[in-house]
Amino acid sequence: MQQFAEPGDAKTLALAIVETISEPFVVLDSQLRVVAANSAFFKTFEIDPARSHGISLFDLDERQWDIPLLRERLRTAIPEHPLISGFEFDRDVAGIGRRTFLMTARTVDYGRSSAPNTLLAFRDVTEARRAEAERQALLERTEDLLAQQRVLFQEMQHRVANSLQIIASILMLKARSVTSEETRHHLEDAHQRVMSAATVQNYLHLTDGVDEIEVSTYLQKLCEGLARSIILDSRPIIIDVNATQCTIPSRNAVSIGLIVTELVINAVKYAFPVVTSSARVLVSYEAHGTDWRLVVSDNGVGLDAPDKAAEPGLGSVIIEALTKQLDARVEITSSEHGMSVTVAHATFHSTLSTAA
Structure with missing residues (x-):
């Protein structure tokens, strides 16, 4: 059988519950006068308990509680009996200074048996708001620094692209002025490699320094640029x-862009010694998790062609160095039907067609 407390016992129980609440808590009557409050309320706001009972909340502590917005909220709460949650306000507290409090208010209506009471609970959120302000200020400073970094990064990319263009122009001028065919050949190769680096740099400049590059678009743009610069109408x-x-x-x-450029240039230069309408170079890339595979293949004459055999080793050295940076490996297959160079990271099982 459920047992209900007598009226006197109920009041004692209610006061005990109020006192056990760790945060400031106060009970007001229908006129917003103090009926009861816990020790945390008196201690936090340095209010004399003996001089608070029956006093209007707004007259306490030399009218420090007479905050227009707070008065309006509480006056509205009593007749409508709503729950006021998360009402934030600032006030000065003796010995502490300016503090920010979060108030929750609830008006309890007993019906006709008794006048309503309003329960107020306060939580000091000063340090939390201060921490939020510091985090926001730090975020804003970080965003400013990132914006400055992006500007510097773009400026650096612009300078690098200009420098590569200048170097490429100088190499081409030198190639045109020398009399030695061998020297001209090496200078033209150097010019193409510098232009390859410039092509990669120009595309990355358009990505505005993002951390991740979409591979399909990247390789498509790169190969379109290569086709315009190295493929002749003839x-x-x-x-x-x-x-x-x-x-x-x-x-x-x-690194991947430079490898693709080097392999594509090599295929265009040496795979098709005889002009044919079916000449084709295929660049394929696929990834599974952290594993990936890049293949550049052609349907040319294969590695046994005399021109390919005479190819200087600089391109191979460059590819090997870039592959090592990517923690990958290089495999070359060749036949009379063409040549294929694979650069793969870890074990990989292909699902794409890589035949040119």
Whole structure:
């Protein structure tokens, strides 16, 4: 059987509950006069308990509680009996200074048996708001620094692109002025490699310094630029791209772009000694998790062609160095039907067609 407390016992129990609440808590009558409050309320706001009972909340502590917005909220709460949650206000507290409090108010209506009471609970959120302000200020400073970093990064990219263009122009001028065919050949190769680096740099400049680069778009733009710069109308060669929809870290994009450029240039220069309408170079890329595979293949004459055999080793050295940076490996296959160079990271099982 459920047992209900007598009226006197109920009052004692209610006061005991109020006192056990750790945060400032006060009970007001229908006129917003103090009926009861806990020790935390008196201690926090340095109010004399003996001089608070029956006093209007707004007259306490030399009218420090007479805050217009607070008065309006509480006056509205009594007749409507709503729950006021998260009402935030500032006030000065003796010995502490300016503090920010979060108030929750609830008016309890007993019906006709008794006048309503309003219960107020206060939580000091000064330190929390201060921490939020500091975090916001730190966030704003960080955003400012990142904006400055982006500007500097763009300026650096612009300077690098200009420098590469200047170097490429100088190499071409030198190639035109020398009499030695061998020297001219090496200078032209150097010019193409510098232009390759410039092509990669120009695309990365358009990405505005993002951390991840979309591979398919990246390789498509790169190969379109290569086709415009190295394929002559008299030697029609198609460069296709077959790449899965995935991203790579921007730090790897430069190395992969340079490898693709080197291999594509090599295929265009040496795979098709005889002009043919079916000449094709295919660049494919696919990834599974952290594993990836890049393949550049052609349907040319293969590695046994005399021109390929005479190819200087600089391109191979460059590819090997870039592959090592990517923690990958290089595999080359060749036949009379063409040549394929694979650069793969870890074990990989292909799902794409890589035949040119």
